[in-house]
Amino acid sequence: xxxxxxxxxxxxRDGNARVxxxxxxxGLVAELGEKDALAEVDVVTTGTxxxxxxxxxxxxxxxADPPIRMERVWLNDVEAYAGLAAVDAYIGATxxxxxxxxxxxxxxxxxxxITGKSVELRAxxxxxxxxxxxxxTTELLxxxxxxxxxxxxxxxxxxxxxxxxxTDRVFYTYMGMLLPSCGNVTYSGSGLLNPISxxxxxRCIGSGVPCFLGGAAGMVIGEGTQASPGGGFGTLMVTGDMxxxxxxxxxxxxxxxxxxxxxxxxxxxxxxxDIETVRSCAVKDEDIWVDVxxxxxxxxxxxxxxxxxxxxxxxxxxxxNGEEVRTSSLSSLRRARRIASELKGWIExxxxxxxxxxRPIDYTKKASPMRETVQGPRVLxxxxxxIITISEDEPIxxxxxxxxxxxxxxxxxxxxxGVLVGIVTTYDISKAVVNPGKGTLVRDIxxxxxxxxxxxxxxxxxxxxxxxxxxSALPVVDRDFRVAGMLTAMDLGKLFGGRWLK
Amino acid sequence: MKLLVTFSRKEGKKPIIAxxxxxxxxxxxxxxxxxxxxxxxALIDIPDDTCRIVRDKLADLGAAVRFLxxxxxxxxxxxxxxxxxxxxxxxxxxxxxxESKLHMDAEKCVLCGRCIEICPHRxxxxxxxx
Ligand code: SF4
Ligand code: SF4
Numbered sequence: 293x294x295x296x297x298x299x300x301x302x303x304x305r306d307g308n309a310r311v312x313x314x315x316x317x318x319g320l321v322a323e324l325g326e327k328d329a330l331a332e333v334d335v336v337t338t339g340t341x342x343x344x345x346x347x348x349x350x351x352x353x354x355x356a357d358p359p360i361r362m363e364r365v366w367l368n369d370v371e372a373y374a375g376l377a378a379v380d381a382y383i384g385a386t387x388x389x390x391x392x393x394x395x396x397x398x399x400x401x402x403x404x405x406i407t408g409k410s411v412e413l414r415a416x417x418x419x420x421x422x423x424x425x426x427x428x429t430t431e432l433l434x435x436x437x438x439x440x441x442x443x444x445x446x447x448x449x450x451x452x453x454x455x456x457x458x459t460d461r462v463f464y465t466y467m468g469m470l471l472p473s474c475g476n477v478t479y480s481g482s483g484l485l486n487p488i489s490x491x492x493x494x495r496c497i498g499s500g501v502p503c504f505l506g507g508a509a510g511m512v513i514g515e516g517t518q519a520s521p522g523g524g525f526g527t528l529m530v531t532g533d534m535x536x537x538x539x540x541x542x543x544x545x546x547x548x549x550x551x552x553x554x555x556x557x558x559x560x561x562x563x564x565x566d567i568e569t570v571r572s573c574a575v576k577d578e579d580i581w582v583d584v585x586x587x588x589x590x591x592x593x594x595x596x597x598x599x600x601x602x603x604x605x606x607x608x609x610x611x612x613n614g615e616e617v618r619t620s621s622l623s624s625l626r627r628a629r630r631i632a633s634e635l636k637g638w639i640e641x642x643x644x645x646x647x648x649x650x651r652p653i654d655y656t657k658k659a660s661p662m663r664e665t666v667q668g669p670r671v672l673x674x675x676x677x678x679i680i681t682i683s684e685d686e687p688i689x690x691x692x693x694x695x696x697x698x699x700x701x702x703x704x705x706x707x708x709x710g711v712l713v714g715i716v717t718t719y720d721i722s723k724a725v726v727n728p729g730k731g732t733l734v735r736d737i738x739x740x741x742x743x744x745x746x747x748x749x750x751x752x753x754x755x756x757x758x759x760x761x762x763x764s765a766l767p768v769v770d771r772d773f774r775v776a777g778m779l780t781a782m783d784l785g786k787l788f789g790g791r792w793l794k
Numbered sequence: 795m796k797l798l799v800t801f802s803r804k805e806g807k808k809p810i811i812a813x814x815x816x817x818x819x820x821x822x823x824x825x826x827x828x829x830x831x832x833x834x835x836a837l838i839d840i841p842d843d844t845c846r847i848v849r850d851k852l853a854d855l856g857a858a859v860r861f862l863x864x865x866x867x868x869x870x871x872x873x874x875x876x877x878x879x880x881x882x883x884x885x886x887x888x889x890x891x892x893e894s895k896l897h898m899d900a901e902k903c904v905l906c907g908r909c910i911e912i913c914p915h916r917x918x919x920x921x922x923x924x
Contacts, residue, residue: 341874342876343914464912468878468882468912468914469878469882469908469912471881471882476881476882477881478878478881543874543915545914545915546914546916547914548911548912548914553914555874555876555914555915608880608889608890617881618880618881618886619880619881620877620878620879620880620881620882621876621877621878621880622876622877622878622914623876624874624875624876624877624894625875625877625890625894626875626893626894626895627874627875629894
């Protein structure tokens with residue numbers, strides 16, 4: 293048996309459509325069997341509510357008198373992109389205020405407009421014959437704009453890798469606060485309620501399909517940026533009228549240490565026309581697997597600690613490396629559910645009818661990493677290759693001598709096998725001279741916790757280490773932890789004119 | 795009940811809390827303490843019915859005392875039930891109920907401030923500042 297989209301719409305119009313949420317569907321299919329579920333269910337509604345940084349809105353402000361062609365535009369001190377015609381601008385959710393930094397940004401401007409607050413527009417122009425005006429400042433309400441069209445290039449990630457941190461310090465990331473020594477795991481996404489997870493082959497989701505966006509009836513434009521559905525990480529580009537939106541489903545947020553983002557509510561109704569759709573909509577949290585990625589390691593292909601599914605993540609805790617670890621979601625399951633049931637209400641009441649994609653999305657496509665024509669500099673290129681070390685058994689006085697002779701402030705300490713075991717600085721030695729009680733050998737005064745780098749590490753990462761630990765030098769070590777050189781703040785300064793240091 | 799005790803150490807290091815325990819016989823549990831060379835701050839938990847004697851004793855010893863009544867405050871209109879606060883709280887104050895709504899067990903809070911700092915929606919604050 294097959295149904296057509298027209299039959300489904302007919303039933304929606306008649307008020308007879310059977311609509312269920314993606315959370316109810318697996319149970320229903322288990323109970324009725326696939327064939328009867330197909331006969332029974334007309335539409336499955338999905339929902340997700342989480343941080344979606346790649347979001348923003350187009351505005352048209354209308355013409356002023358005398359008219360201005362806005363070249364740069366700020367809304368409550370948040371710059372919007374104005375490289376468009378005259379009085380159009382696009383505000384990106386993550387753009388931060390020039391005055392309030394990460395406490396206010398594009399996402400907040402969007403939320404303020406939606407909640408009916410007045411927003412200050414400032415714009416400048418060089419003035420032309422047709423647009424003579426050079427500056428403008430005015431207060432605007434959402435109703436004063438001709439258009440406020442949300443257009444989000446990348447929303448609704450099919451799933452998202454979970455995050456943890458194996459290092460010994462706290463990390464603040466776009467995945468939230470990651471405690472040291474894998475003290476917690478954070479994740480995002482609504483699992484079985486996610487739109488694409490219910491239609492991974494994009495048989496029903498594609499260009500022109502209606503959706504719920506921020507409380508408004510919106511539309512899927514098509515494939516989202518960076519979409520990688522071939523690897524299970526599909527994304528969507530979506531649009532909707534901000535004037536119909538509701539701040540229950542659109543919230544500005546600040547991720548500490550990362551910046552401003554927008555929590556977006558998105559839901560897509562899926563027409564159930566054949567057995568394949570019944571099957572894909574019966575997806576369970578247990579079926580959706582992601583990696584737990586170690587954010588402590590600063591490379592693109594961060595290593596995976598283990599695989600987990602959304603059932604494990606949602607349960608609040610699971611076992612990793614023999615230890616129980618607690619999880620935090622960053623998206624809201626409660627609101628995702630509310631979106632799916634709101635959407636269900638819209639369809640049951642005939643407020644929204646469905647259609648099939650006017651253009652399909654290629655579900656085999658995979659995103660590729662950036663083609664980098666210029667390799668960022670590596671530590672190897674700028675490190676100090678002189679290897680001046682001291683053995684832990686030598687007297688402090690010898691260390692002082694070496695520091696003086698080597699004209700450095702940092703001396704890596706090695707053991708009898710030549711392995712790095714500590715570091716002493718001129719400061720440590722001065723301290724030892726003032727307080728001689730601690731001992732006479734290097735081992736008595738050295739710092740045992742050494743932050744190191746490697747020759748092939750990116751300079752940017754090494755700089756991050758220097759800044760985070762508030763230190764000025766890193767021993768460069770090889771695979772066996774033997775010293776291969778030193779990287780100091782001076783090496784960076786000399787070679788790059790300070791460009792690498794903030 | 796929780797008490798926030800602040801004391802100066804200028805007149806020398808007095809084991810204030812130990813003294814209170816000895817003199818009042820109340821078992822004080824110290825939940826958080828920050829002490830440097832010139833002053834100290836400690837968050838203590840004591841049985842409700844001993845509040846007065848402990849407070850009076852601390853005051854005698856020159857410490858300033860403030861009662862804390864579940865000082866971590868949740869602004870429900872800002873909270874979206876994301877759960878970012880759940881795994882980072884050292885005291886397991888937060889959890890989800892069956893509806894995936896955020897549940898708070900504020901009694902357990904030791905006011906470390908971590909959740910206030912990281913809540914993406916600024917929904918958490920100290921009650922005194924809310
Ligand atoms: S982190 Fe903030 S918004 Fe999220 S659940 Fe906790 S209090 Fe609510
Ligand atoms: S202040 Fe600290 S202990 Fe209290 S709820 Fe927040 S994270 Fe938990």
